Amino acid sequence: MTDQIRPQPGILDIALYEGGKSHVAGVANAVKLSSNENPFGASDRAKEVFQRSVHSLHRYPSTDHANLRAAIAEVHGLDAGRVICGAGSDEVINFLCQAYAGPKDEVVYTEHGFLMYRIYALAAGATPVEVPERERTADVDAILAACNRRTKLVFLANPNNPTGTMVSAAEVARLAAGLPAQAILVLDGAYAEYVEGYDGGAALVDARDNVVMTRTFSKVYGLGGLRIGWGYGPKHIIDVLNRVRGPFNLSTAQLDVAEAAVRDQDFVAKCRNENARLRSWLAVALAELGVPSDTSMANFVLARFASQDEAEACDAFLQEQGLIVRRVAGYKLPHCLRITIGDEASCRRVAHAVAQFKGVR
Numbered sequence: 001m002t003d004q005i006r007p008q009p010g011i012l013d014i015a016l017y018e019g020g021k022s023h024v025a026g027v028a029n030a031v032k033l034s035s036n037e038n039p040f041g042a043s044d045r046a047k048e049v050f051q052r053s054v055h056s057l058h059r060y061p062s063t064d065h066a067n068l069r070a071a072i073a074e075v076h077g078l079d080a081g082r083v084i085c086g087a088g089s090d091e092v093i094n095f096l097c098q099a100y101a102g103p104k105d106e107v108v109y110t111e112h113g114f115l116m117y118r119i120y121a122l123a124a125g126a127t128p129v130e131v132p133e134r135e136r137t138a139d140v141d142a143i144l145a146a147c148n149r150r151t152k153l154v155f156l157a158n159p160n161n162p163t164g165t166m167v168s169a170a171e172v173a174r175l176a177a178g179l180p181a182q183a184i185l186v187l188d189g190a191y192a193e194y195v196e197g198y199d200g201g202a203a204l205v206d207a208r209d210n211v212v213m214t215r216t217f218s219k220v221y222g223l224g225g226l227r228i229g230w231g232y233g234p235k236h237i238i239d240v241l242n243r244v245r246g247p248f249n250l251s252t253a254q255l256d257v258a259e260a261a262v263r264d265q266d267f268v269a270k271c272r273n274e275n276a277r278l279r280s281w282l283a284v285a286l287a288e289l290g291v292p293s294d295t296s297m298a299n300f301v302l303a304r305f306a307s308q309d310e311a312e313a314c315d316a317f318l319q320e321q322g323l324i325v326r327r328v329a330g331y332k333l334p335h336c337l338r339i340t341i342g343d344e345a346s347c348r349r350v351a352h353a354v355a356q357f358k359g360v361r
């Protein structure tokens with residue numbers, strides 16, 4: 001009797017995650033600016049390693065990820081024993097929810113926060129709690145006010161997607177210090193590399209026993225298709241996460257390519273600089289056309305329109321021009337479009353198309 005076969009509570013409340021659109025019907029070679037991918041792709045060294053990985057396809061991968069953890073620790077100045085690697089940072093977020101949140105527990109995140117926090121909280125049977133932001137920026141006092149005896153995890157992406165805004169190190173430290181004793185602060189640093197001189201929260205992890213940082217190879221490293229991410233936290237938490245991690249959660253290709261990628265920091269610096277240059281250019285160009293955005297610290301801008309209708313009409317016009325950006329109504333920002341910073345030609349095409357849409361020549 002299928003009516004007696006039912007999933008765990010919470011599972012049917014999960015809305016399927018929709019990735020950024022990648023094709024427009026009838027348009028060849030559309031430019032995809034909908035998933036915050038690196039327009040320069042992956043570093044040449046990472047690509048070479050991937051090509052070589054074909055020779056060891058028959059071998060099981062490392063279970064302890066020692067080489068990748070050592071490389072990450074060396075490059076970032078961290079303790080390799082407190083690094084955990086996953087299939088994208090998504091998997092590390094999943095480990096955290098599985099290990100620390102269950103029925104009757106609460107998982108806190110902000111109004112315009114990443115949709116995966118809610119999905120993994122529900123998958124674990126926990127209750128998602130969404131906290132209002134102020135002007136599209138996380139509000140530490142509001143987050144602290146939402147915490148209680150049931151709060152187990154507090155997720156904060158810094159910089160945040162899709163707003164691009166950031167909370168200061170002092171505010172993040174105040175948040176970590178103010179949480180209830182049983183709660184863990186998870187700093188999602190998916191875009192940390194785009195912020196010059198920012199450690200993603202690593203120093204705060206080292207200073208406390210209730211903070212975990214997650215990072216990814218999907219954004220500045222240009223490896224979203226390969227699925228590699230990592231986390232850094234206190235020993236007691238990383239030991240717990242390793243118990244729910246499958247021994248072969250990463251393939252040899254994933255491990256070896258990520259190791260080559262993290263060691264190529266020249267490539268990261270080149271991408272960060274080019275992104276910063278084109279991001280300010282595009283933000284100014286859009287603002288001059290009457291489309292403002294908050295100062296973005298990441299590899300996209302959140303363009304604000306007068307209304308949902310105008311945002312949707314502009315999105316449709318951009319698609320006709322072969323430009324795919326991201327609608328963010330699912331992030332409670334129906335009047336906005338999130339535009340990934342592409343290469344120079346793509347940024348110019350976006351500005352030109354928005355000008356045409358606005359009727360400016």
Ligand SMILES: *Cc1c(COP(=O)(O)O)cnc(C)c1O
Binds near residue numbers: 089090215
């Ligand atoms: C893109 C993104 C990630 C990365 O996810 P992966 O699973 O590592 O590809 C994590 N958090 C946020 C906020 C993101 O935008």
